[in-house]
Amino acid sequence: MPTSKSEPGAGRGGVYDLAVIGAGPAGLAAADAAAGLGLRVALVDAGSRLGGQYYRHPAPELGAARPEKLHHGWAVFARLRDRLAAAPLVDHLAGHHVWAAEAGLPGDDAAPWRLHATRGPGAGDRATVLARAVLLATGAYERHLPFPGWTLPGVVTAGGAQAMLKSGLVLPGHRIVVSGSGPLLLAAASSLVSAGAKVPAIVEATSYLGYARGLPVLAGNPAKLAEGASHGAVLLRRGVRLRRGSAVVEAHGTDRVTAVTVARLDARWKPVPGTERRIECDALAIGHGLVPQIELAVELGAETVTGPDGAAALKVDAQQRTSVPGLWAAGETCGVGGADLALAEGVLAAHAVAGRPAPARELATRRRRRSFAALMAAAHAPGPDWTGWVTDDTDVCRCEEVPAGEIRAAVTELGAGDARTVKLLTRAGMGWCQGRMCGPAVACLSGGGTGRPDSRPLSCPVPLAQLAAPREE
Amino acid sequence: MDPLDLVGAEPGPARTILFDGRPVPALPGQTLAAALWADGVLAWRTTRSGGRPRGAFCGIGQCFDCLATVNGRPNQRLCLLPAEHGDTVTTQEGHGHADLEV
Numbered sequence: 288m289p290t291s292k293s294e295p296g297a298g299r300g301g302v303y304d305l306a307v308i309g310a311g312p313a314g315l316a317a318a319d320a321a322a323g324l325g326l327r328v329a330l331v332d333a334g335s336r337l338g339g340q341y342y343r344h345p346a347p348e349l350g351a352a353r354p355e356k357l358h359h360g361w362a363v364f365a366r367l368r369d370r371l372a373a374a375p376l377v378d379h380l381a382g383h384h385v386w387a388a389e390a391g392l393p394g395d396d397a398a399p400w401r402l403h404a405t406r407g408p409g410a411g412d413r414a415t416v417l418a419r420a421v422l423l424a425t426g427a428y429e430r431h432l433p434f435p436g437w438t439l440p441g442v443v444t445a446g447g448a449q450a451m452l453k454s455g456l457v458l459p460g461h462r463i464v465v466s467g468s469g470p471l472l473l474a475a476a477s478s479l480v481s482a483g484a485k486v487p488a489i490v491e492a493t494s495y496l497g498y499a500r501g502l503p504v505l506a507g508n509p510a511k512l513a514e515g516a517s518h519g520a521v522l523l524r525r526g527v528r529l530r531r532g533s534a535v536v537e538a539h540g541t542d543r544v545t546a547v548t549v550a551r552l553d554a555r556w557k558p559v560p561g562t563e564r565r566i567e568c569d570a571l572a573i574g575h576g577l578v579p580q581i582e583l584a585v586e587l588g589a590e591t592v593t594g595p596d597g598a599a600a601l602k603v604d605a606q607q608r609t610s611v612p613g614l615w616a617a618g619e620t621c622g623v624g625g626a627d628l629a630l631a632e633g634v635l636a637a638h639a640v641a642g643r644p645a646p647a648r649e650l651a652t653r654r655r656r657r658s659f660a661a662l663m664a665a666a667h668a669p670g671p672d673w674t675g676w677v678t679d680d681t682d683v684c685r686c687e688e689v690p691a692g693e694i695r696a697a698v699t700e701l702g703a704g705d706a707r708t709v710k711l712l713t714r715a716g717m718g719w720c721q722g723r724m725c726g727p728a729v730a731c732l733s734g735g736g737t738g739r740p741d742s743r744p745l746s747c748p749v750p751l752a753q754l755a756a757p758r759e760e
Numbered sequence: 761m762d763p764l765d766l767v768g769a770e771p772g773p774a775r776t777i778l779f780d781g782r783p784v785p786a787l788p789g790q791t792l793a794a795a796l797w798a799d800g801v802l803a804w805r806t807t808r809s810g811g812r813p814r815g816a817f818c819g820i821g822q823c824f825d826c827l828a829t830v831n832g833r834p835n836q837r838l839c840l841l842p843a844e845h846g847d848t849v850t851t852q853e854g855h856g857h858a859d860l861e862v
């Protein structure tokens with residue numbers, strides 16, 4: 288697989304049969320399967336190394352002999368990586384961050400899809416990739432619910448703590464509380480303790496009772512249970528305590544986090560007065576699950592569905608086709624469901640794009656894992672009263688430093704009824720991160736719910752010089 | 761156990777970066793943010809309106825909390841930049857352009 292980091296202009300090879308955006312589990316499996324079916328593939332990815340966030344791994348210079356120690360399913364990644372390295376039909380366009388997609392006419396060489404990517408800060412660091420079909424495999428980003436003190440140094444995202452550990456072999460502290468909701472917390476905590484951190488508590492907002500309603504689904508997904516059990520075993524062995532039905536309602540410290548207050552939650556996630564406990568720590572890893580990253584498709588008008596956790600995902604048919612002709616989607620972009628599901632959907636999408644029948648094994652995996660994903664999303668959906676722990680002076684938008692009080696005033700005094708109006712009145716969500724960190728929280732505090740997908744003309748920051756440069760044809 | 765032991769890492773010799781004038785070791789392949797975390801440093805900017813300390817939050821280039829001045833250029837995301845020998849990182853105040861103001 289030729290790897291390209293530097294050549295300018297319209298990709299290396301004219302019009303590709305398929306451009307896959309994202310080199311995580313879904314994108315890798317799709318590129319591999321598509322090349323196996325004879326398609327010429329551009330695997331376009333913002334990262335410098337294959338793998339996305341799930342298979343993120345140390346830079347080769349760190350000389351890690353056993354990278355698999357920080358991963359589940361590393362063997363699957365190693366096999367895909369090796370196969371792609373030997374695949375002449377796949378070009379890996381590393382360090383290419385796609386900021387916009389222009390729809391093409393499916394299958395039409397004269398009017399192909401045009402993916403606009405930025406490769407760096409310079410005016411010339413732009414690239415356009417041409418393809419007859421596009422597969423969106425951009426994964427998901429984390430959902431965060433603010434609380435007093437969440438902007439203190441030492442409070443990091445659970446995914447971020449894992450990412451920094453997997454790629455840089457570092458920890459944010461020695462005593463790390465892990466808090467939020469969803470299976471990522473167990474995975475993160477288990478990596479942290481394996482790497483030598485003390486985790487005094489995992490604070491999980493749900494009671495896990497939601498899973499009891501889905502026993503048949505659980506029985507059909509033994510691999511997911513085994514994965515959960517293996518994290519559980521690591522955590523048990525290290526004496527890590529799981530506090531269910533609780534949340535960190537405040538982080539303490541002046542220049543960095545030194546302790547947290549944990550409170551029990553009622554069924555609606557309202558903190559129960561009198562149940563507060565203080566836990567000393569020097570770092571806190573937080574996260575409330577994942578939200579599909581779909582802005583490129585939303586901008587093109589793709590239809591979405593709202594999942595059981597209130598998050599918008601792309602609507603796809605049995606072939607992984609979105610409502611936009613020529614645009615396909617796989618993995619977390621169709622609803623967060625984990626790596627096995629993403630791998631299966633990547634393979635299914637590749638077969639569909641190539642006009643081949645769907646392989647039975649992947650069909651079965653998709654069916655099982657999609658029902659598991661729905662169960663999981665419902666079990667960990669944020670309760671409506673979590674806003675009860677957000678004080679008026681808690682910054683909700685980290686970039687623009689907009690406190691909850693201003694957002695509430697925009698709603699109650701100025702009559703804003705949705706996140707967009709609140710944004711215009713308060714600047715919440717208008718900063719560098721473009722609402723990625725605060726979006727779901729702002730939507731909830733505005734009374735607009737979390738289901739409406741954000742629409743952004745650019746999916747990442749682009750240097751003005753690149754936007755202003757004339758189109759190369 | 762530490763993270764390097766866990767994966768059996770055998771990196772080459774550490775490079776040296778300067779954080780606010782103080783030498784900090786950085787292993788080859790680490791980002792500037794990772795090198796600072798390994799040294800126990802969690803904050804390297806102060807916010808524009810509240811003057812509050814911030815450092816890396818998302819670790820993957822999405823939150824922009826990890827901005828700092830690198831080799832004189834403000835607003836660089838340290839979680840994305842590989843640490844090079846001799847890099848100078850300076851705590852960034854506000855938008856990082858105070859020196860341009862008259």
Ligand code: FES
Pocket residue numbers: 815816817818819820821822823824825826827837838839840
């Ligand atoms: S830590 Fe979020 S962008 Fe660097």
